[in-house]
Amino acid sequence: SHFVTSERSDIISGNCFNKVNTRANCMLGYLKRNFSLAPISLKLILYKTLIRPKLEYAASIWDPGHDTLITALESIQNRSARFILSNYHRTASVTSMKNSLCLPLLSLRRKISRLCLFHKMYFHNPLLRNRMITPPFYISSRLDHQHKVGVPSSFTTTFQSSFLPRTAEEWNHLPGLIATITDTNLFRNSITSYFSSDP
Numbered sequence: 328s329h330f331v332t333s334e335r336s337d338i339i340s341g342n343c344f345n346k347v348n349t350r351a352n353c354m355l356g357y358l359k360r361n362f363s364l365a366p367i368s369l370k371l372i373l374y375k376t377l378i379r380p381k382l383e384y385a386a387s388i389w390d391p392g393h394d395t396l397i398t399a400l401e402s403i404q405n406r407s408a409r410f411i412l413s414n415y416h417r418t419a420s421v422t423s424m425k426n427s428l429c430l431p432l433l434s435l436r437r438k439i440s441r442l443c444l445f446h447k448m449y450f451h452n453p454l455l456r457n458r459m460i461t462p463p464f465y466i467s468s469r470l471d472h473q474h475k476v477g478v479p480s481s482f483t484t485t486f487q488s489s490f491l492p493r494t495a496e497e498w499n500h501l502p503g504l505i506a507t508i509t510d511t512n513l514f515r516n517s518i519t520s521y522f523s524s525d526p
Contacts (some may be wrong), residue, residue, distance in 0.1 A: 344400075435523075
């Protein structure tokens with residue numbers, strides 16, 4: 328049933344988060360103990376190499392929809408930014424710190440990762456496209472781009488926030504000029520610029 332599926336998905340998501348959270352926190356603690364006096368450039372490299380990959384474990388398909396999980400993951404990046412800049416003042420803006428280090432929100436990076444995977448399925452994997460992506464019920468020549476897809480529906484919020492329905496909805500809202508790009512690298516660069524400039 329949908330309820331059982333939803334409940335099981337919540338458990339899996341919670342277990343996945345606990346592992347990610349524990350490993351990332353342990354690594355941040357290790358870096359704080361051993362590299363507190365290192366230059367900013369080195370600490371930034373250490374974060375991008377040793378901590379952020381842990382926070383982005385299976386990011387293309389595991390993108391938690393719960394606000395508490397999203398906030399908890401971002402809080403590790405926030406503490407990492409303070410560590411990198413050695414700025415632990417309570418009134419200091421962590422957002423400004425992350426901007427100065429060119430560290431976008433992890434939720435944005437996960438969104439881009441999901442859309443890139445969806446893009447590969449749509450344009451470069453006919454087998455997966457035929458199995459997982461459905462045609463839309465209707466395409467508006469005024470509002471929709473030509474690559475609009477069907478969005479799976481469900482009565483559970485857990486399924487709606489899972490990879491396929493969530494990403495299909497976001498795919499449908501991309502500008503037509505971006506949705507028609509077939510090159511994977513150009514697509515990634517284009518949506519990164521698009522979302523980064525989005526207010």
